[in-house]
Amino acid sequence: MRRLLALIAVCLLLPACLSAEVRIVPVKQTAESSVSLPGGDLFYTYLLRQAKGAAGGPRRAKAAGGAGSRLSGTERQIYDILKAGIADVASGARTSTEFTVTAAELGLAGKMWTAAELGVAAIEAGGSLTREATEALNAQLCDLGRVTEALLSDCPYELYWYDKAAGGAVSALTYYSLGGWGDDTTIGFTQLVFTFRVAQEYAADGYASMTDAAKTAGVPAAVSAAQAIVRRHADKTDYEKLAAYKDEICALTSYNYAAAGDENTPYGNPWQLVWVFDGDPDTKVVCEGYSKAFQYLCDVGSFQSGAVECYSVTGTMAGATGAGGHMWNVVAMDDGKNYLADVTNCDEDSVGSPDQLFLKGVTYSGAAQYRRTIPGQHTVSYVYDEETLRQWGMDLLTVSTEDYDPDFMADRVVGIAIAQAPEKTAYVHGDRFDAAGMAVNLVFGDGHEEPAGHFTVAYQAAGQTAFRRGDTAVIVSAEGFAAEQPVTVSPGTLTLEGLSAAPREYRPDDTSVVLAGGTLSGVQPGDEVAVQIPAAASVESADAGEDKPVLLPPVPLTGAQADCYTLTLPELTVTILPASLAGAEAGFRDGVLTVRVNGAVLQEAKDYTAVSGVYADAQHLKAVLSAAEGGNYTGTAELLYAPEIPQVSAEETAVLPADTVRLGPRAFAGSRFAAVDLGASACTAIGEGAFADCAELRLVHLPGTQGQIAADAFDGCGEGLVLLLPEGAAFTVADGGVIREMDEWAAERRFFVLGE
Numbered sequence: 001m002r003r004l005l006a007l008i009a010v011c012l013l014l015p016a017c018l019s020a021e022v023r024i025v026p027v028k029q030t031a032e033s034s035v036s037l038p039g040g041d042l043f044y045t046y047l048l049r050q051a052k053g054a055a056g057g058p059r060r061a062k063a064a065g066g067a068g069s070r071l072s073g074t075e076r077q078i079y080d081i082l083k084a085g086i087a088d089v090a091s092g093a094r095t096s097t098e099f100t101v102t103a104a105e106l107g108l109a110g111k112m113w114t115a116a117e118l119g120v121a122a123i124e125a126g127g128s129l130t131r132e133a134t135e136a137l138n139a140q141l142c143d144l145g146r147v148t149e150a151l152l153s154d155c156p157y158e159l160y161w162y163d164k165a166a167g168g169a170v171s172a173l174t175y176y177s178l179g180g181w182g183d184d185t186t187i188g189f190t191q192l193v194f195t196f197r198v199a200q201e202y203a204a205d206g207y208a209s210m211t212d213a214a215k216t217a218g219v220p221a222a223v224s225a226a227q228a229i230v231r232r233h234a235d236k237t238d239y240e241k242l243a244a245y246k247d248e249i250c251a252l253t254s255y256n257y258a259a260a261g262d263e264n265t266p267y268g269n270p271w272q273l274v275w276v277f278d279g280d281p282d283t284k285v286v287c288e289g290y291s292k293a294f295q296y297l298c299d300v301g302s303f304q305s306g307a308v309e310c311y312s313v314t315g316t317m318a319g320a321t322g323a324g325g326h327m328w329n330v331v332a333m334d335d336g337k338n339y340l341a342d343v344t345n346c347d348e349d350s351v352g353s354p355d356q357l358f359l360k361g362v363t364y365s366g367a368a369q370y371r372r373t374i375p376g377q378h379t380v381s382y383v384y385d386e387e388t389l390r391q392w393g394m395d396l397l398t399v400s401t402e403d404y405d406p407d408f409m410a411d412r413v414v415g416i417a418i419a420q421a422p423e424k425t426a427y428v429h430g431d432r433f434d435a436a437g438m439a440v441n442l443v444f445g446d447g448h449e450e451p452a453g454h455f456t457v458a459y460q461a462a463g464q465t466a467f468r469r470g471d472t473a474v475i476v477s478a479e480g481f482a483a484e485q486p487v488t489v490s491p492g493t494l495t496l497e498g499l500s501a502a503p504r505e506y507r508p509d510d511t512s513v514v515l516a517g518g519t520l521s522g523v524q525p526g527d528e529v530a531v532q533i534p535a536a537a538s539v540e541s542a543d544a545g546e547d548k549p550v551l552l553p554p555v556p557l558t559g560a561q562a563d564c565y566t567l568t569l570p571e572l573t574v575t576i577l578p579a580s581l582a583g584a585e586a587g588f589r590d591g592v593l594t595v596r597v598n599g600a601v602l603q604e605a606k607d608y609t610a611v612s613g614v615y616a617d618a619q620h621l622k623a624v625l626s627a628a629e630g631g632n633y634t635g636t637a638e639l640l641y642a643p644e645i646p647q648v649s650a651e652e653t654a655v656l657p658a659d660t661v662r663l664g665p666r667a668f669a670g671s672r673f674a675a676v677d678l679g680a681s682a683c684t685a686i687g688e689g690a691f692a693d694c695a696e697l698r699l700v701h702l703p704g705t706q707g708q709i710a711a712d713a714f715d716g717c718g719e720g721l722v723l724l725l726p727e728g729a730a731f732t733v734a735d736g737g738v739i740r741e742m743d744e745w746a747a748e749r750r751f752f753v754l755g756e
Contacts, residue, residue, distance in 0.1 A: 075142035092217030256284035305334035359404040409445020429492035430524040501574035527561040586639035648675040711735035
């Protein structure tokens with residue numbers, strides 16, 4: 001798209017209030033409107049869009065949308081700000097068409113660029129901002145012409161007040177801030193001021209960038225009043241609606257002779273339909289206002305036959321009100337013919353009042369001209385102008401030579417109506433329509449209805465054989481006409497059949513369970529839906545138990561029709577079996593017994609009960625474990641563990657000299673030592689009763705030699721006495737001439753023989 005941009009750089013003297021380090025330089029850009037806007041009357045089309053939500057009707061040019069979506073960064077930010085302001089002007093909420101966009105709004109407050117960052121040789125030269133610098137910074141900010149064109153393209157109706165024909169119709173003044181001097185100059189952006197010129201008919205007096213609120217504020221009221229007229233006559237036949245629209249317009253306004261007779265009257269509201277529907281009897285219109293108002297009601301409303309279309313045409317007229325340039329309507333009717341409709345000259349005190357120039361036949365006096373002779377009065381003639389002939393063509397402009405017959409459609413079917421809704425209107429994706437209880441009537445041109453002998457029902461999409469999620473209606477057809485029966489269609493329900501959770505043994509702190517199986521069920525034929533079934537799920541707690549609820553993770557659906565369904569997950573349970581105490585391991589330290597199963601430490605009372613400290617043999621104690629009832633373990637276990645070597649203080653320990661070779665009979669009998677240390681001695685024999693009756697003796701540290709111990713050497717010592725053998729030591733027991741193994745002898749006395 002071509003843009004005509006003129007850049008004018010103006011350097012302003014510094015105001016006294018500004019810091020010597022900050023200079024503000026404005027750069028003005030002007031953009032001519034090079035966008036091809038929709039043809040026809042923008043104000044008319046804007047009103048139509050307000051009433052119907054879109055630029056409807058086969059004759060209406062649609063707004064070129066989507067230009068803004070192609071912008072990005074600061075360009076898109078500027079576009080969004082301006083677009084919101086333009087809409088406010090159109091609705092009358094704002095009058096100024098000067099829009100300011102600040103650096104703060106764009107997130108650029110305080111941002112400064114150097115010449116190097118902009119890729120230019122200098123930011124200013126000779127006391128003026130260089131063109132290269134402004135162009136480079138514009139590239140950083142936005143292409144102002146591109147933003148302007150996007151707005152003109154996307155907002156043609158909202159810009160009905162905009163003077164697209166004026167020179168420099170859009171101007172943009174960008175204020176730059178300069179810091180530093182010479183080679184150290186930096187440049188930043190402070191604000192951008194857009195100005196849109198207002199067309200004369202909507203501009204406030206003396207202002208080119210301000211609308212007249214009285215003119216634009218009347219738009220919503222006009223729309224509301226027109227819609228009320230359409231609603232009042234909604235139940236009438238097509239002909240009755242058209243006649244009612246004519247009568248309503250004639251009752252609301254009168255012909256504006258002053259505007260029509262003064263060629264200096266600026267084009268504006270006397271030519272627009274808003275003065276027809278504004279509720280003010282003092283606001284009058286010329287023929288263009290009548291014609292536009294009539295066409296507007298036809299466009300906003302609807303007709304039973306679906307064949308009625310109204311067109312506004314221009315040319316010259318003679319023999320009635322406002323002779324000369326004229327606008328009237330051509331109406332395509334349900335009998336397949338086009339008819340003259342001159343609402344202006346059907347008004348009170350005009351030659352065609354009340355309906356002599358409304359849907360009447362004419363006599364042709366040439367291909368583009370015809371006349372209507374009103375009985376007993378005047379002959380009114382019409383001639384199309386070249387613009388109308390180019391725009392519409394003679395197929396549409398050729399009107400009937402006979403009057404329209406209001407009874408033409410009286411006995412003809414003009415549509416159908418659903419007289420009784422079906423019993424069932426709520427469906428699920430994949431269901432088929434059930435017509436039980438539904439009654440369909442044929443609607444005739446005079447408004448009466450008769451039951452349809454036969455009707456068919458089809459889904460919304462071609463080839464569709466069942467409801468799909470998102471459907472809102474079925475199409476009911478009879479006698480070549482169609483009507484919609486509203487329905488609601490909920491998503492289909494899918495399930496996972498055969499999905500199960502595998503039982504397993506208890507594992508502390510492990511809440512995971514393994515899933516198996518699972519087949520997606522309920523997908524309608526032809527739908528593409530799949531699911532990725534997770535391999536694992538979880539339970540709320542790791543404790544053992546039967547029928548524990550399984551917590552399934554989210555299971556998303558995929559495929560082209562995935563959004564047509566919801567997935568109902570099965571309610572799974574799993575049994576967490578108690579773990580066996582078999583294989584338990586024991587540890588003993590500082591008098592505390594620790595039990596582990598599969599590396600996990602068990603808690604006494606919660607997981608098991610134990611009888612511990614039971615003598616097993618000369619090297620081990622024994623713990624007898626039973627699983628706690630209702631806990632996480634089952635069965636029993638016997639665990640062997642080495643007793644701890646008693647910790648005895650030096651004061652309680654007798655240390656024998658290194659030269660001790662033999663302990664004679666009853667050498668230390670009855671002593672109160674808690675421990676005896678022979679580790680440094682060379683003792684090879686411990687005689688009869690050497691430590692007899694040493695009731696407090698708990699530990700004997702034997703020497704690292706080979707030797708012999710008398711069988712009664714420790715008689716009278718308590719159970720649990722620990723005989724500590726250093727590595728390499730080997731002792732036997734002399735028992736009445738019989739030499740015995742030390743372990744066997746110690747086991748009989750419930751002593752412990754432990755390695756050091």
